[in-house]
Amino acid sequence: MNSLASLQSQFAAALAAPKGWPDSLLATPMLDERFAFYRGNQHAVQLAALRHAYPVVEQLGGAEFFSGMARAYAHSFPSQSGDLHEFGLALPQFLRAHASDYPYFADVATLEWQLQCAYYAENSPTLSLTDCLAQAVVAGSALDSARLLPHPAASLHHSASAAISVWQAHQGAGTRTLEAGTLMQACYGLVTRTDWRAGVIALDLAHYRALQALFAGHSVAAALEVLLEHEAAADVGAAVRQWFDSAAFTSVRFTD
Numbered sequence: 001m002n003s004l005a006s007l008q009s010q011f012a013a014a015l016a017a018p019k020g021w022p023d024s025l026l027a028t029p030m031l032d033e034r035f036a037f038y039r040g041n042q043h044a045v046q047l048a049a050l051r052h053a054y055p056v057v058e059q060l061g062g063a064e065f066f067s068g069m070a071r072a073y074a075h076s077f078p079s080q081s082g083d084l085h086e087f088g089l090a091l092p093q094f095l096r097a098h099a100s101d102y103p104y105f106a107d108v109a110t111l112e113w114q115l116q117c118a119y120y121a122e123n124s125p126t127l128s129l130t131d132c133l134a135q136a137v138v139a140g141s142a143l144d145s146a147r148l149l150p151h152p153a154a155s156l157h158h159s160a161s162a163a164i165s166v167w168q169a170h171q172g173a174g175t176r177t178l179e180a181g182t183l184m185q186a187c188y189g190l191v192t193r194t195d196w197r198a199g200v201i202a203l204d205l206a207h208y209r210a211l212q213a214l215f216a217g218h219s220v221a222a223a224l225e226v227l228l229e230h231e232a233a234a235d236v237g238a239a240v241r242q243w244f245d246s247a248a249f250t251s252v253r254f255t256d
Contacts, residue, residue, distance in 0.1 A: 015042050016075050046074050046087060053088040053116045056170045057095070057109050060102070072098070085120055088113060104183050107159035108166050111200065114155050114191045118198035121153035125251075126194075129244035132252050141254035143240075144221035148214050148249040153193035156212060157200060164189045164202050194247045201246055206230035207239060214243065219255065 015038060047070045051058055058066040077090045092113060095106040127148065136143050157164065162178065164187045169178055188208035189200045203211070210227035214220070220240070227234050243249065 012078075015039050016078055043071055043074070045084070046070055046079070049084040049087045050091065053085075054091060054109055054112045056112055056167050057091075057105060059170050060105060060108065060166070061099075069095075069098075085116070088116070104159075104161035104163060104166060107161045107163035110159060111157055111163045111167055111189075111191070114157055115198040115200065118153040118155065118191050118193045119196070121151075121193065124152050126151060126247040127244065127249045127251055129241060132244065135252055136254065139254045144219065144224070145254050146220045146252045147217055147255055148220070148243070149251045149253075150215050151192065151248055151250040153191075153198070154215075154246075154248040155191045156208065156215060157189040157191055158186070158208065160184065160186050162187050164200055167200065168202075190246055190248060192247050201242075204231070206234055207242075210239060211243070211248070214249075 014035070047067060050070050050073070051066070054066075061069065073091060073094045076094060079087050081087070092106045092109040095109050096103075099105045132146060132148075133143060136146065162183055162185045165178055165182065188203045188205060190203055190208075190211060191198065191200045193199070206227050209230055210223045213223040213226045218226075224236055224239070227236070227239055
């Protein structure tokens with residue numbers, strides 16, 4: 001006789017399958033109908049969770065593609081958490097393997113997952129340039145010795161395709177069509193959240209590398225060196241203001 005745990009495991013596996021019924025359970029027309037109802041409900045809930053996290057991916061592939069993809073994804077990556085907001089974690093990985101004819105799909109999904117994480121990230125305070133300078137005065141330190149702690153909602157994005165442009169083209173009431181030749185151009189960006197709205201700021205390579213240094217724990221001075229190495233004529237003052245205006249950091253420490 002199967003144990004309760006075994007029956008539950010078989011039941012869950014059958015729910016994730018496109019059709020069929022656990023061999024160990026007695027099948028009747030009524031139970032078949034009920035099980036199909038459970039399976040349909042589970043798919044609807046999972047589909048809604050993925051649609052919430054990946055609206056642009058759905059627009060790119062279409063509703064029929066997205067629904068079929070959601071079912072296949074759920075079978076390959078069963079939910080590991082009771083939190084539906086975490087269900088789509090591996091979708092970029094899934095798309096990279098199963099939608100390789102459209103490599104930018106996976107990159108857009110990666111960006112959308114970062115935006116999802118940014119939206120639900122911890123509500124920590126943001127560090128303004130004014131506050132940072134005031135803390136530098138109290139610490140008797142210079143701004144260039146500051147090491148900035150990234151905000152929980154902030155992350156850096158880099159992909160081999162124009163994922164940021166694709167995402168931006170699908171915001172608002174209408175959509176813009178990108179030229180095919182621009183789809184596979186690498187992009188860099190900063191994902192942040194302001195006023196409970198997650199968004200992405202497109203960056204060039206120089207500013208991306210500078211922020212990468214800051215996120216890795218290097219000082220403002222070191223980050224500016226990286227910026228100037230990549231772009232000798234970069235506006236240092238504008239770069240520093242952007243770092244703080246973008247709500248990318250939450251606190252500072254000084255290491256003179």
